[in-house]
Amino acid sequence: MISQFDQRITNGLAMKNIAITIFPLVSLFLAGCLSLPESAKIDSPVDSWSMIKLPAASSDTWIATQGIPIKIRWLKEGDSEYEYGRMYLLAHTLSKLPYNNTEESQAWVDHINQTYTPAPAWVHNPERRMGHYKCMSLSAATVIDWHTIDSGLPLGSYTSWLSGEEERGIDHRIIDSLYYKKAAQKEFSDDYPLLTLELDPVERTPISYAIPAFSEIISLTLRERSNTLVKVADHGLADVTHELDLSGLPKLKTVKLFDYQASYKVRADSSHHTKALKQALHKYGPVFAGVRVRFASSGGVITNNSIGRLSVPGMSGHGVVIVGYVEQDNETYFIYRETFGKYDYTSPQGGPAYRIYPAHAFNEAYAFKRL
Numbered sequence: 454m455i456s457q458f459d460q461r462i463t464n465g466l467a468m469k470n471i472a473i474t475i476f477p478l479v480s481l482f483l484a485g486c487l488s489l490p491e492s493a494k495i496d497s498p499v500d501s502w503s504m505i506k507l508p509a510a511s512s513d514t515w516i517a518t519q520g521i522p523i524k525i526r527w528l529k530e531g532d533s534e535y536e537y538g539r540m541y542l543l544a545h546t547l548s549k550l551p552y553n554n555t556e557e558s559q560a561w562v563d564h565i566n567q568t569y570t571p572a573p574a575w576v577h578n579p580e581r582r583m584g585h586y587k588c589m590s591l592s593a594a595t596v597i598d599w600h601t602i603d604s605g606l607p608l609g610s611y612t613s614w615l616s617g618e619e620e621r622g623i624d625h626r627i628i629d630s631l632y633y634k635k636a637a638q639k640e641f642s643d644d645y646p647l648l649t650l651e652l653d654p655v656e657r658t659p660i661s662y663a664i665p666a667f668s669e670i671i672s673l674t675l676r677e678r679s680n681t682l683v684k685v686a687d688h689g690l691a692d693v694t695h696e697l698d699l700s701g702l703p704k705l706k707t708v709k710l711f712d713y714q715a716s717y718k719v720r721a722d723s724s725h726h727t728k729a730l731k732q733a734l735h736k737y738g739p740v741f742a743g744v745r746v747r748f749a750s751s752g753g754v755i756t757n758n759s760i761g762r763l764s765v766p767g768m769s770g771h772g773v774v775i776v777g778y779v780e781q782d783n784e785t786y787f788i789y790r791e792t793f794g795k796y797d798y799t800s801p802q803g804g805p806a807y808r809i810y811p812a813h814a815f816n817e818a819y820a821f822k823r824l
Contacts, residue, residue: 520808555584743769
């Protein structure tokens with residue numbers, strides 16, 4: 454089955470080598486929910502009706518891809534077997550957990566600009582359907598939503614500030630605004646950094662990107678439990694204030710699984726990361742993780758070369774939620790939920806909802822213990 458990928462791998466690795474040569478230095482420092490060029494991606498075989506046989510975890514296939522897309526119909530909650538191995542997927546993932554994403558629309562961007570007059574004005578990007586760079590706050594909200602469902606508590610609803618659509622769950626804009634509030638305070642600015650070399654493509658604002666900081670915000674219900682109502686001003690829209698009622702949310706305590714480590718180092722011996730992620734999924738539920746390998750084309754981040762070492766240390770760049778894993782040929786691959794697109798593979802309308810990758814894709818990871 455590996456042969457299904459060979460032809461596209463060749464093109465993808467060629468694109469990677471060219472990019473390392475010609476990309477300006479600033480490209481090494483980009484964060485947010487960035488993606489590789491389309492020609493460097495490896496999509497799932499379109500003619501496969503069941504879970505595919507995956508390349509070996511050590512294969513260079515993984516250098517050229519952002520994680521192989523997994524078709525939704527291949528997934529099943531709980532433990533299951535398929536032709537090449539077995540799968541474990543957390544309860545609620547497909548049946549109850551809302552899928553909210555970052556896609557904006559021209560009509561909603563126009564509404565925001567006319568109603569709130571942000572400075573700078575928001576920009577619609579019809580040629581690049583990747584939306585806002587809010588993968589971190591969306592993933593953080595997904596973790597809270599899962600624990601809310603698993604606790605037997607009802608999910609609330611809100612109008613998404615990113616798309617204007619009615620959504621279920623916690624408003625991730627509150628999470629992001631809490632991050633920006635901390636970032637503006639001198640005593641917290643080092644722990645809540647903002648990227649200014651690259652701006653959000655829709656909002657044109659600095660990017661919030663620190664996984665540990667968002668993990669702290671997820672456990673807000675524990676740290677500030679004396680105050681059941683949290684109010685925070687929006688970080689980009691004047692006169693907009695968000696409210697979060699903590700009484701309807703479970704109390705969560707952050708459990709650090711592992712700190713940031715370069716992908717090529719994890720790849721050399723991923724057994725510790727693999728074990729930690731598997732155990733956390735069974736013990737705590739979804740894992741909030743950082744992915745750096747998406748920038749292989751601009752940093753060589755899973756190979757120990759000079760360009761790779763220039764990449765900003767300690768910065769994943771993309772936040773995802775790990776919801777399960779696949780075991781095949783004595784190797785483990787982790788299923789993670791993306792933040793853009795409810796599709797099976799990349800299309801002009803958006804991206805795949807789920808991808809899969811070996812442990813070396815995940816540079817830092819946090820679980821959450823429910824109290």
